[in-house]
Amino acid sequence: MVKDLTKAIFKENSIFIMGLGLCPLLGVSTKVINALGMGAGVLFVLVCSNIIISLLKDFIPSKIRIPAYIVTIASFVAIVEMVMQAYTPGLFRTLGVFVPLIVVNCVIFARVESFANKNTVMPSIMDAIGTSIGFALGLVVIAFIREVFGAGTITLFPIGNFNGVIEIPGLINAPIRIFGLAAGALFVVGILQAFINWYIAKKK
């Protein structure tokens, strides 16, 4: 089971290795806090969906498995949406349309279809946690690079007197704007994927 967890985080990383979930990646990786919020949302939805699907895999006939998955995933996304709207309205406004779009996030659908549908509950939970951590890790790394270079800031959660924004001297007044745009996101993803591919090839 630990193997399922680590494999999903590194060896089968959804962003860097499998190239899944790139749409929300482009949209929300402008700020570190958005990446953390989206990562948490995906973690909740994927863990819950994997649990339900692994429990119901013998009950759901193959012919209706796709609509059953969609209903399950959409329900948990709606729960995330309602909870965010109620208790973290600022984050909900920032993530905007990308919260409902978790329903069609390929990462979630891929794991439900290829793993939870064929395995028992515990391995499915470990796979979901690993995949989500891998996805969140990728999101946060890319958001960190984009925000630091594209805006000259690092935005985290405000605590007490700390407003949650760390300003990077030098970059705050002269950021490299392209990193904040979708093209910048693709550029960062491409560079990181190239680096990881080079590292894997070197290791072999």
Add this chain to the structure above:
Amino acid sequence: MRKSILIGLKLAVVCMGASLLLGFVNVITLPAIEENRRIALQNALAAVNRVGTPGEMVIVEGSRVVRNFYPVFLDDGTISSYILTVVGDGYAGDLIMLANYELNGNLIAAVMMEHTETPGIGDAPERAVYYEKFIGRGADVPIPTRRSQLTVAQSDSIAGATITFIGVANALAYGSNFVKNKGE
């Protein structure tokens, strides 16, 4: 036939379970969501109001754009302006704004309440600076509703989100005419 019905029933069971779960979460979160909306409305009213005190909300029937309005009263009881809830057609859905107009239809201030535009592209109307091109217009000078009516700098500020701009501008222009036609 019997097999198809069984499959349909199984899907119905899954849907029913999902509905029950969503209903339960809705009951728990709805009070907090309503409270957040009330606070957001108060903050928006405070943000667009310049002088006077907003009165009770008046619902507008039969208008797709103006949902309701708040007359703003001065201390002597006269109406100084109207704060309207206007709805524009955005790229990804409704653009719900609160806009304050002088009695002659000039826009005083506006804020975005809710939208589903693309983050990073269509969310520019969340910022107060976005409305500078509309403020002070509506009476003698019309509110710009086309890109060609903007300066180069203003035109640059809406690049990539023209449909959002048209939605915002048309709704604000409609609101201006609505106030002018009240005849007060």
